[in-house]
């Protein structure tokens with residue numbers, strides 16, 4: 001049926017696309033994509049070729065108008081980003097907003113997202129997670145943003161580029177202290193995939209020990225603050241011991 005199909009693409013391993021996603025790429029009238037070169041390479045990998053519509057952060061509104069014209073003509077339009085799920089630290093939300101406002105259907109085709117991929121293999125037992133995405137690049141702003149997260153009782157999920165990973169981990173150590181568990185998930189689904197977990201205090205030295213450990217794309221996860229209930233329980237336990245000792 002005519003609709004905007006929001007399609008998740010692989011985050012590394014080209015096989016990580018759904019059968020439904022591949023089928024859609026075979027029949028879509030057009031593919032709206034962040035970078036036409038990147039998406040035509042992806043299509044080539046599957047032996048496909050489709051009309052591409054450049055839809056990136058600087059032209060989302062105008063691109064949305066072109067997409068809506070096609071939907072009016074009864075076409076199927078796929079929306080993809082360079083990697084993973086559109087609209088997650090990627091363009092897409094404005095297009096979806098405009099298409100919905102114009103009264104057309106939006107159909108999600110789920111697949112890879114770096115955040116969920118990292119969480120699934122991290123073994124953090126927090127019941128909840130809080131997606132942050134990219135932090136500010138300037139140290140002061142980054143540390144202020146981190147300060148606002150210290151009390152959050154949920155695993156924290158960050159995206160980071162390779163050239164800033166050491167600085168970011170150092171800021172995290174500064175703000176959260178050395179005890180919290182951190183997970184550095186690098187090059188997920190790729191050849192040099194590496195998922196390392198340690199206390200924050202050990203993370204800078206671990207990264208600096210081998211330059212390869214700073215290469216590639218990262219998801220950084222931080223264990224959340226302990227639930228308030230736990231602190232109360234600990235307080236009560238200590239109080240009970242003290243009371244028993246009192247004459």
Ligand code: SAM
Pocket residue numbers: 011012081083084085086087088089090112113114115158159160161185186187188189190217218219
């Ligand atoms: N929309 C994407 C998603 O659903 O995950 C995220 C796009 S965002 C522009 C790119 C960032 O995602 C990278 O800087 C990195 O933090 C993370 N990322 C993407 N692919 C990754 C991978 N294979 N391994 C680790 N992190 C990855």
